[in-house]
Amino acid sequence: MSDKTAVIENEQIEVKKTTCYMCACRCGIRVTLRNGEIRYIEGNPEHPLNKGVLCAKGSSGIMKQYSPARLTKPLKRKEGSDRGAAEFEEISWEEAFSMMEERLKHLRATDPKKFALFTGRDQMQALTGMFAKQFGTPNYAAHGGFCSVNMAAGMIYTIGGSFWEFGGPDLDRSKLFIMFGTAEDHHSNPLKIELSKFKRDGGRFISVNPVRTGYSAIADQWVPIKPGTDGALILALIHEIIKQGLYDREFLVQYSNAAQLVNDDDKQDEFGLFVRTDVDEDIGVVHPQDQLWWDRKTNKAVRTHTKTADPFLLGDFVLDDGTAVKPAFQLLVDRVKDYTPEWASNITGIPADTIIELAHEMGVVARDDTIELPIAWTDAWGNDHEAITGNPVSFHAMRGLAAHSNGFQTIRALSILMSILGTIDRPGGFRHKAPFPRPIPPCAKTPNGPQGVKPNSPLGGMPLGWPADPNDLFVDDKGEPVRIDKAFSWEYPLSVHGMMHNVITNAWRGDPYPIDTLLIFMANMAWNSSMNTVSVREMLNDKHEDGEYKIPFIIVCDAFQSEMVAFADLVLPDTTYLERHDVMSMLDRPISEFDGPVDSVRIPVLPPTGECKPFQEVIIELGARLGLPAFTNEDGTRKYRDYPDFVVNHETEKGSGIGFLAGWRGKSGEKFLQGEPNPNQWEMYEKNNCVFHYEMPKSYQYMRNWNKGYLLWAQKHHMTRYTDPINIHIYSEVLQKFRLSAQGKYPGKQPPDRLRKRIETYFDPLPFYYEPLEGQLTDKHKYPLNAITQRPMAMYHSWDSQNAWLRPIHAHNYLYMSPKLGVEGGFNDGDWVWVESMHGKVRCMCRFSETVEPGTVWTWNAIGKAAGAWNLTAEANESKKGFLLNHLISEELPKMDEGDHISNSDPITGQAGWYDVRVKVYKAGPDEEKVTSPQFSVMNPVPGEGVRKSVLRYFAGLGGGSKGLFKGNKK
Amino acid sequence: MTQLALVIDLNVCVGCHACVTSCKQWNTSGSAGSMTDQRPYDKDPTGTFFNRVQSFEVGEFPSAEMMHFPKSCLHCEDAPCVPVCPTGASYKREEDGIVLVDYDKCIGCKYCSWACPYGAREFDEVEKVMKKCTLCVDRVYNMNLPESERKPACVISCPTSARIFGDVHDPDSDASVAIRESGGYALMPEWGTQPANHYLPRRKNKRHIHEDELVRVDNPLKKEGESQTDQGGPFLEDVTSW
Amino acid sequence: MHPAFSVIFLTTLIGAGQGLFLALFFSQVSVVTNLIPQQDSHFYAVGSLISVLFLVVGLFASFFHLGHPERAWRSAAMWRTSWLSREVIVLPMFTLTVIIYGALHYFGFHKNLVGANPVSDVTFIVGAIGAVLCFALFICTGMIYACLKFLQEWHTVLTPINFTLLGMASGYMLVTPLANFSVPGNLNYYADTAIILTFIAFIFRVASLVRNRRLKPKSTLQSAIGVRHSNIQQKAQGAMGGSFNTREFFHGKSAVFVKNVKWIFLVLTFPLPALLVVIGLVSDLSYFFYMAFILQYIGLLAERWFFFAQANHPQNLYYQTI
């Protein structure tokens, strides 16, 4: 005790500010150090995101920093040992770099696509994506590729912005808030702050979710829904809202394509496309405003937004040339005609009355509780408005909608529901966050053929992009994929974030081609970010007959001894978030607020542990060694000293003035978003709580899709290229183009025949409901239940089990289910059960729950661990009682007409169908071992890991932190 | 007399456990530290925490509720844990009502924990003394901290601001106002311990939509030439002319 | 509650020691009142020695219960409020008194202070003080448990009564073989009292079992979390590896096990030792007297285990599901 008193009395206190990275929310933190050890991490009250609060993970950063599971040395797989056995020898960084340099140089000079770089839960897409592009490989994706691309694509292809990290509900002004399928999400702390304020201000909060925990727990109303059926619910809501005339007509007419006339003549090749007129004045480059309305005053087709016109939303008309046309809204009405509440009730399990009440409540609140802010603004067509108005109904949705193979159309439906209520970028509704809104679709494009991949040259496009029509697909002459994950192919045309969950399987099978080197950064793909994990682990270790690995070389950059590390040939020990520089860049997913762009940085508060090296430094070093143009001077010499130097001085193009950080640009920091490099940029961020926050003028903060002032401002600051209004795509012409293509009616690229039907079916320009693919292919008598996972608030994916303070909260997981299943299956609460899908089975403990829809079973995600991983003992609860649901989920659907290896994904976006699996549950035998199954051989600690203490008595400043931890390993 | 306390608003608590680990990290290196963790990387990890968040299900599907329930020492006004302590290690401060344990006096007999009906005390099995929530006494009076931060760690961190800190004897404090106006209640009132900490219950916002709210002259369907609701016949005029 | 063996041994050992002392002193009273013939001074001395042994071993056991036994001295501080503190004061006072009592007898220091009145015999006065302290100790020990009002199983006058009666019964059981050995003439006096006390203790112990069976917990999950609903179920307690609260307040055994312990202690503590004493008296085999005490003591260990296990602490309402 007395040594503690001495420490307190003589304490050397330092307080440093940086950004949390216990999760992707990126709260501002203040780290107090006592004698160089972390005394306390607290939320930074001056940070716009978290305003001083901190979550359970953020408050446990100490135990992450000093975790004995940390990797501290570069490692090479021991000669002769198998992958997965985790037998490594220490090597030097120089050796690691030369290994990589030699290998990658050769690949770049011969066939760059043989190098694949996939990154997980990082926030470095700006850098990693650029590295991939510079290298010349198309085989790159970041975590969006196994996460929630449906959310991004479904909304961005409809309203030009999205939930997730791109926008959110304006709970400050909202009166009614409906949350679909969200457990925790990326905006963790801010959402909690807002939700509580919203409730206290008298707002009404409705949660639609098969499970009631976390946020849903405090909902005023819980609407339990059968997983994968939200599309039906939302379409029925649209049906009822339209039926009652509760939609915002003015909003739809002015700001969406609802009144635009669609060619309704199915004999014509243009069937389903908007009819167009010649434009005399050119008001835009990409999106000419040349579509038509049917004006009720003149009873004629007129150009949209003709000032004097008042278009019909309903009806059918005939153009002068005899073409039958209908306003898009009429097509929507036709579409939802049969989607009655009664129909939806049968699918969703929600009483029809509830659906009707929900629709009425949304409609009436939107119509009657309107907000008017005295903010004058001008729309893109030059009309002046005296006020910003809003309908205070807001929504939020995440992976509960996204992670189903029908999620894209569901999310389109949600976007349309939000739009017909008139709640897009208006107070009290959905609000964008910079750099959104983007054009529909955004302009970034991948190469559209194999010619984009050439030896020793950067990729001829972005590795990831936004196809606007079939000719943007990244396919070869036969229409087959160029990317290893088959993204942007006819199988999953709008897979705008890539398809991480198929990478290992495809690479292993050599389909579409074998690769050589797979570099995995911050992704635990031998565990929770792969489906079918048992097989994937085998694939990672599988060899050709000649003894050569099917995936010849695997590099893993991780900070901890994860399951993935075991399968590496080369392990690169990364720093923790407290030891490195990082940027949350406008080029990636910044932390913008509704009121303007915000980006932020991390500044090290502690020196790297052991030989840890930030991955950013690895990239800069590799870039220089490989001579990639962006990382070298013209004479081939290294361009950047280190990552901080790179961040300050790198410009997207020479003289572009756009770099990784938007704040304090220009020689002395006087500019923002664009401006010359500022040598003191880091210092300025440091002085400003590690955040740059630009608050736009009030008149630019709303209606940004159509806000002339904003659009010009955004263009002026090079945030977006075009100033065209971004009209909401109630009707998606982009999708119709793919459908026409499948019907042989669209010029250019054609789908392979096996996929025509698929494209034609799913690329419906109006949302429709279909059962998730896995469900369609499952014998539901045999597998009657849906199985889903949820994020626990106190754990981040698989990486927090090494954390001594978070482990006790979630040491293992149960399968939660209705007690009815126990009655039917003859087992009790807490019993051991098997849960089985058509792909595999898992033994686990069940827990009865009344807060779950009875046809659903669920568990916390990624709590279960492989024995010995994360430097836990082989007896740890995580491996003995914990389990991973991924063993039951397959990355591929059963063989079908469209192909033998169609991914278990949304047919439009390639979104991983994490929540589609159907299962049955039955009691485990009385003689069965009381441990979870499957089990894996125990992973041993790797060289350089810390000492696993049996008792921790952390007290900052006593030397029990890193010094104490790694003492045992010093030679 | 002052009685400092926490008021916990179950209406907004989402069960995030922020209060649990922020408490742990503040206190482990503070005057009440360290807070032992046993088997931190092994089977059944366990350790000393001053605050825990529990979850209870209330009712049956589909009207079941999930209640997240944080609990730390309630700093009872008539604290039964104090008089039983044979050494005087457990005491309640005159000046602010905080119930504390003096580790240097504690003999680790655990008797006080038996005397607490709430299970709010946790014995540190390694340091062999009784521990419990200190109401962050080393924060709330810490003159090195700016005044706005002289609050318990769990209060500062709580993302939903479900934890209100204040003097429940001062009728104008945020805590007292919340208790008074939002139905604050005490746990196990039957024992007369008069917990200083209070809990605020769930409160539901409802909205009733009147049928006539669906009928409006400016219904956009009218504009499209559609009558909003076709009632269908027959009507009185079809059968009589008065 | 989780029965701690240190406390089980403490209470049973000192109980027997106290009972033994009372047996000695009351026999002296009986001698003084001419109920039984004069006894050998050594009987008192040896008896006191054994009593002290039990007290000291009990005290020793109690140290295992303390996290910081080296600070045990501090526990006398709060005698004004704490029954535990009071026990801590009375126990050594009593022990010391027994030592003095035994020593006086051993050295034959029989000095009447007031004339020839045997009641004013120094040994008698010290014994009387001892008896008062002894009862005080029974009350302190009992009240440690009985004063915890929310431990409803304990919060009854039956708790100190039972501690007293069980202690006395076991004390007389313990003195019987000693009497058989050193004052065989008075054997029946001790043996009969042992049987009678065992019987009374049985009545009161059963009374407390009956009482406890009828108890309705005052605290419910409803009052514990303040939610009015008939169906509340805990789903998590935020500590999956267990905590102090899951270890200290649960016996961790099955209901069947607890029930079995109850039957075992009911048989071992009461009828069996009584029967053995009777057999001992009839057969004149001292072996049965020893056996009677040993079995009763084992029974008491079970009784005390059950005493703790049966007490359902209201805090458990918060710790039902991992």
Ligand SMILES: Nc1nc2c(c(=O)[nH]1)N[C@H]1C(S)=C(S)[C@@H](COP(=O)(O)OP(=O)(O)OC[C@H]3O[C@@H](n4cnc5c(=O)[nH]c(N)nc54)[C@H](O)[C@@H]3O)O[C@H]1N2
């Ligand atoms: N603490 C913590 N925070 C995290 C993460 C973490 O691991 N831990 N992960 C981060 C990442 S990468 C992501 S992508 C986000 C994800 O954030 P969320 O989208 O909130 O994540 P999930 O836990 O997948 O939540 C899915 C929710 O949808 C529900 N659900 C499942 N199927 C359906 C359905 O068909 N319909 C409806 N209506 N609901 C359904 C589930 O019950 C669950 O509540 O969280 C981020 N934040």
Ligand SMILES: Nc1nc2c(c(=O)[nH]1)N[C@H]1C(S)=C(S)[C@@H](COP(=O)(O)OP(=O)(O)OC[C@H]3O[C@@H](n4cnc5c(=O)[nH]c(N)nc54)[C@H](O)[C@@H]3O)O[C@H]1N2
């Ligand atoms: N069944 C099921 N599976 C799912 C999901 C689900 O809902 N259900 N969700 C999916 C989703 S949305 C996502 S985003 C993925 C996430 O999947 P992953 O991206 O694989 O996420 P993690 O498990 O957190 O693994 C990240 C790895 O990064 C390491 N790491 C942590 N910090 C650092 C660091 O500072 N530097 C480096 N280099 N490494 C670090 C960790 O040790 C870990 O090995 O999981 C997917 N998997």
Ligand code: SF4
């Ligand atoms: S939500 Fe928590 S873990 Fe995520 S950044 Fe914020 S404090 Fe850190």
Ligand code: SF4
């Ligand atoms: S931090 Fe706040 S919201 Fe989170 S569990 Fe604690 S009281 Fe509830």
Ligand code: SF4
């Ligand atoms: S909650 Fe328990 S420990 Fe805290 S003051 Fe009340 S009785 Fe004492």
Ligand code: SF4
């Ligand atoms: S454990 Fe410590 S604080 Fe508690 S009663 Fe015993 S001496 Fe007092």
Ligand code: SF4
């Ligand atoms: S007041 Fe302080 S000690 Fe008490 S629970 Fe909150 S953080 Fe922990």
Ligand SMILES: [Mo]
């Ligand atoms: Mo994700």
